Amino acid sequence: MTTRHEHIVVGGSVTAVLYAFINNYPLVFTEPIRPFRFDYFEPKQSLEYLKIPQSTKTLLTFNGQRTVGVSKDMLWERLLFLMALEGKVLTSGITSHLRCDIDRIVASNDYSKIGEWLFDECHYFDDQNSHGFVSKKDLAEPEYLCYDWIAFNRGGKHEIDFFSTDDKFVQHVWFYSSDRIDGATPVKDACVVSRLTQTELLDFDYSETMARFKLVHEMEARGMKGKFNGYGPNGNPKYYKFRTSGIARTKSKLTSALAPQASNICLPQVSDKDMLKSLPQACVEYDRFLRWL
Numbered sequence: 001m002t003t004r005h006e007h008i009v010v011g012g013s014v015t016a017v018l019y020a021f022i023n024n025y026p027l028v029f030t031e032p033i034r035p036f037r038f039d040y041f042e043p044k045q046s047l048e049y050l051k052i053p054q055s056t057k058t059l060l061t062f063n064g065q066r067t068v069g070v071s072k073d074m075l076w077e078r079l080l081f082l083m084a085l086e087g088k089v090l091t092s093g094i095t096s097h098l099r100c101d102i103d104r105i106v107a108s109n110d111y112s113k114i115g116e117w118l119f120d121e122c123h124y125f126d127d128q129n130s131h132g133f134v135s136k137k138d139l140a141e142p143e144y145l146c147y148d149w150i151a152f153n154r155g156g157k158h159e160i161d162f163f164s165t166d167d168k169f170v171q172h173v174w175f176y177s178s179d180r181i182d183g184a185t186p187v188k189d190a191c192v193v194s195r196l197t198q199t200e201l202l203d204f205d206y207s208e209t210m211a212r213f214k215l216v217h218e219m220e221a222r223g224m225k226g227k228f229n230g231y232g233p234n235g236n237p238k239y240y241k242f243r244t245s246g247i248a249r250t251k252s253k254l255t256s257a258l259a260p261q262a263s264n265i266c267l268p269q270v271s272d273k274d275m276l277k278s279l280p281q282a283c284v285e286y287d288r289f290l291r292w293l
Helices: 014-023 072-085 208-221 272-290
Strands: 002-010 057-061 064-068 097-100 104-108 113-124 134-137 143-154 162-164 172-177 188-197 228-231 237-239 243-253 257-260
Touching: 002 014, 014 072, 014 272, 057 162, 072 272, 143 208, 188 208, 208 243
Parallel strands: 002 113
Antiparallel strands: 057 064, 097 104, 104 113, 134 257, 143 188, 143 243, 162 172, 172 188, 228 237
């Protein structure tokens, strides 16, 4: 079945979803790009018109306390949910490939074509498994955001929630209540964020193992200590060394320069901050769903 749309949005990021929601455009993507777990809005940003309760969270860092607002992940989920109820999410978790042919988008899985849409204008926000929309100018050395999820098997009980370094390898460190242990455990695991080139990703010096070693080094350099282990002969306190293990490493390629391959494909230059100003008015269209949340 082929349907026609005056406008259509391609992309699964929070920016693409926001853009489609505000403009009441249908959305298509191959992979949902969930916001990073620790991406937050400013504390004053209210999303109560989406029935997302206003909340703040205080993070302890080495430079004092840092207050953050609602997680961006909550906004992304709520907007996709509402758009799906309205039938605006044309594919959801079933598309492997998207192909653009002049004024036609063809969606397929690994076996066959599953959808086709005609459009007058396509608003493209990048999709890793799409072809024919834009030409990509790769950087001389592609860069990636790399996320190392690290478990603390010893020394995971402390008060610090976040710190940054001056190095691209182990650039940001987020501590969170361990998902490996049921309940509200005081034991924390860590997510280490690095910005690495493709060559560095293949280098052992930037591997998951070295990320664990550098994390412990940065923690000890800031005065963090493992579990108390009594006193030594000289009366000074002793502490166990931190013990860590790898959970997973994920990465996302930073966006290359894009150029549309046709005049009916545009690359919107918008910011989440500006679009949030228009979000309350856009929610009026979905009031019949929101009233029940």
